[in-house]
Amino acid sequence: MAYSQQLVEKRDILIQALERHTKLDIEKLDIRPTIGMDDPWLYRNKSQFQLGEIKGNYIAGLYSINSHRLIDIPNCIVQHPATNKAVRVVKEILSDLHIPVYDERKRTGLVRTIVARVAVGTGDVQVVLITAKKDLPKKELIVAEIQKRLPEVKSIIQNINGKKTSLIFGDESLQLGGEETIQEVLGDISFELSSRAFFQLNPIQTVKLYDEVKTAAGLTGKEKVVDAYCGVGTIGLWLADKAGEVRGMDVVKEGIRDARKNAERLGLKNAHYEVGKAETVMPKWVKAGWRPDVVVVDPPRAGCDETLLDTILKTGAKTVVYVSCNPSTLAKDLNKLMKKYKIEYMQPVDMFPQTSHVECVSQIVLK
The missing domain is CATH 3.40.50.150 (Vaccinia Virus protein VP39)
Incomplete structure (x- = not known):
């Protein structure tokens, strides 16, 4: 239309x-x-893409309607380009380092979701890895690779959610690298945004x-x-x-x-x-x-x-x-x-x- x-x-x-x-x-x-x-395109400042694995390939995207079939979304035309890029690169890093992807049916594996948020006014990006358990192997290596391949990422957070739930975030968050928050600017006012805080999309x-x-x-x-x-x-x-x-x-x-x-x-x-x-x-x-x-x-x-x-x-x-x-x-x-x-x-x-x-x-x- x-x-x-x-x-x-x-x-x-x-x-x-x-x-x-x-x-x-x-x-x-x-x-x-x-x-x-x-x-009216490329406007959404935040994405929450589930991780999955098909024949050894890591995919990140959203579930098909009324199902648990994950659709890979390497590029979304209503998402801000910075979030598209962050999800793609972080997915590659997790694949390169063989970090296990969470399997919802078997309840095995580790990383469930990649959350990426960009502060449009400053260009700062925040990446949150939602994991099923607290223990994240090769943690320092993951952080180093994200900072090397995505210098715009100013905040790297791990959030732990081990529950069988449709909610993305769990109650516990850990700061892995960079700052705890990113800075956004609206008009003349700047805001600090932490990973779980609501902000207009x-x-x-x-x-x-x-x-x-x-x-x-x-x-x-x-x-x-x-x-x-x-x-x-x-x-x-x-x-x-x-x-x-x-x-x-x-x-x-x-x-x-x-x-x-x-x-x-x-x-x-x-x-x-x-x-x-x-x-x-x-x-x-x-x-x-x-x-x-x-x-x-x-x-x-x-x-x-x-x-x-x-x-x-x-x-x-x-x-x-x-x-x-x-x-x-x-x-x-x-x-x-x-x-x-x-x-x-x-x-x-x-x-x-x-x-x-x-x-x-x-x-x-x-x-």
């Missing part, structure tokens, strides 16, 4: 979700045209998305802002120069550690971050007498937790900015928020060209 038409259809996906899950009068809603990308469109969040938040410099599901603090730090105080929370402790470091490095005294679930932390703040004026939520695909929605309704924050990556759960959550709030406008943003995914920034205000 031509890219211009993809943008039209993505807006329609949002409309269909609202029709299916809400009783809102769609005709009366201000749903704006989708903000697209100038060059399309940095070019992220700037457009966060500018939309800033517009929707309508800050004057005095507001108390909550950045729920904050990751490494990107949205809150984007808003901090126009806010009185920003408070963020996330369950990934590495992300919160990065968020605190990022705020400190930017000299922001008005941004505070806490480890925990949004639905647990926010009620605690409210109970202690701290009530937000603006709540920004950027939840996972499953949408917001019921308790968090209840807390938002109780706080009576004047503006809620809902950043959604799933129109269906957005629509369901809007149903609950509509008890006290109304939708001013909805702005779809295309973060994932050539796919059916669409993000949306909704400005929701107290009735």
Whole structure:
């Protein structure tokens, strides 16, 4: 489908979700045209490719739909070239050094997944080897070869995941070589990214998305802002120069550690971050007498937790900015928020060209 038409259809996906899950009068809603990308290719800054072995050859890619048949993907046209290259070269190094590949069926072997992330603003690359066991043979040799063949790799991490699970990352990470984090730049702000911290996958469109969040938040410099599901603090730090105080929370402790470091490095005294679930932390703040004026939520695909929605309704924050990556759960959550709030406008943003995914920034205000 031509890219211009993809943008039209993505807006329609949002409309269909609202029709299916809400009783809102769609005709009366201000749903704006989708903000697209100038060059909708080679944009994804992170890949998580499973490793496999076919007739002695190492392959890295993704599973065929509804199966455990691994498809080799030496080059992906929506992945940033630096991630394509990193996966290819690391796969060659593991093959050259005869490091055993994990076999999911037999539960034998060692290396399960190669994760590659590029900081588009700086060119720094991070490589994470997900292994089934902690003991990694020829560790120093692997690191030396990666650094020799891929000088752009500034961080080499091993993550251990021995569980029978579809989750990529385990709980334990070890720094094998280089730095623990890589530096990314968005607009005028730089961020430190550790291997497990969430960061938007399309940095070019992220700037457009966060500018939309800033517009929707309508800050004057005095507001108390909550950045729920904050990751490494990107949205809150984007808003901090126009806010009185920003408070963020996330369950990934590495992300919160990065968020605190990022705020400190930017000299922001008005941004505070806490480890925990949004639905647990926010009620605690409210109970202690701290009530937000603006709540920004950027939840996972499953949408917001019921308790968090209840807390938002109780706080009576004047503006809620809902950043959604799933129109269906957005629509369901809007149903609950509509008890006290109304939708001013909805702005779809295309973060994932050539796919059916669409993000949306909704400005929701107290009735």
